[in-house]
Amino acid sequence: MDKRILYILDDPSRDKHVHEYVLEGLREKGYFPIVAYFWRHQDLRSTYANKGFLTLYLNSSVKNHKGFSPRNLWKLVFLIRSMNIKIVHVQRHRLMVYCALASRITGVPLIYTVRLTSVLRNKKRITAFRFAAKRISKIICVSKDVARSLLEATKLDNLPIEVIYNGIDINQYVLPSVTKTQARKTFNLPKEGFIYGIIARLRKAKDHHTLIRAFSSFTHQDNPDAHLIIVGDGPLEKDLKHLVQQLGINERVRFVGRIEPEKVPMMLKAFDVFVHPSFREGLPMAILEAMSAGLPVIGNKCPPIVEILGANQQFGIVCESKNVPSMEEALRKVYYMDRAELSKIGDIGRRRIVEKFSKESMVEKTTKVYDEISKSIE
The missing domain is CATH 3.40.50.2000 (Glycogen Phosphorylase B;)
Structure with a gap:
């Protein structure tokens, strides 16, 4: 199977070591991760491009990002289809909603990493998540408390959650x-x-x-x-x-x-x-x-x-x-x-x-999630 992965971030200001560790781990395992930013940052360039990763920009405006833009959705769908993407991995709630809709349209599996206990802080977000959860193949929570907060907020007991701690070198x-x-x-x-x-x-x-x-x-x-x-x-x-x-x-x-x-x-x-x-x-x-x-x-x-x-x-x-x-x-x-x-x-x-909390442990557990999803769609 062609292992093209779409790894979605807000903009280059979100370039963190944990993402770099995961991207490098995926590449070592034979995956082809593509980093897609929803918008450009006027002062920052992607650090991952310097590491040899293909980086793309959807060029969403900040205004559209804060609301919902059908145009952004269709840009994402086009990208998934044109690049022959097999798995999408997203990190943020607003972007996850786009990705869940794109997953429903394209049939491509979705991984969602949740990094904050406050991500479902209001009814609007909870409703959006409950809808999107049907399209999420795996939810990676960075702590047990993050997992607990999701379960409490959604009242759903069948979420495909796995706790994978942030890792560090x-x-x-x-x-x-x-x-x-x-x-x-x-x-x-x-x-x-x-x-x-x-x-x-x-x-x-x-x-x-x-x-x-x-x-x-x-x-x-x-x-x-x-x-x-x-x-x-x-x-x-x-x-x-x-x-x-x-x-x-x-x-x-x-x-x-x-x-x-x-x-x-x-x-x-x-x-x-x-x-x-x-x-x-x-x-x-x-x-x-x-x-x-x-x-x-x-x-x-x-x-x-x-x-x-x-x-x-x-x-x-x-x-x-x-x-x-x-x-x-x-x-x-x-x-x-x-x-x-x-x-x-x-x-x-x-x-x-x-x-x-080692880098090696985080990368091993995360790539295992990718491997399991890859096998399920072969």
């Missing part, structure tokens, strides 16, 4: 030849002191507000040589900077802005502890990256985060969501912890990634 985050001092110098960070770091979009669900308030309370009470480094951009940047100024901790908190993915391992090397206070997640790659780098992690009691760090906090420290005192206690705990103990927590976390 741990070797990219181990930098044995780089010292912490060198890493800090790279980003012009404080040479001395204890650095808490967060790498995340500056938006509500990541809950930077709680972290900043907890850090402020901790530093004012204990006055340690601690610093908070906030990496990322987003709609709350102005608001968060105002909060830092209002709390009088400008000299302790630094906003670095967004950094390129290839610079993340070096940034992690500069941190002493990674903090991820998000209260809504699918399965946070930021935590997997930090643990791969050997950093102790403080996370919220958000179910997908608990799946990673362990119900009994075996692999990290878990605090109550949206709770400043709980976060402050966690910040204080790691600051006064013996450095050898911190290193031990980091080592345990890294082993956790190798055993449960």
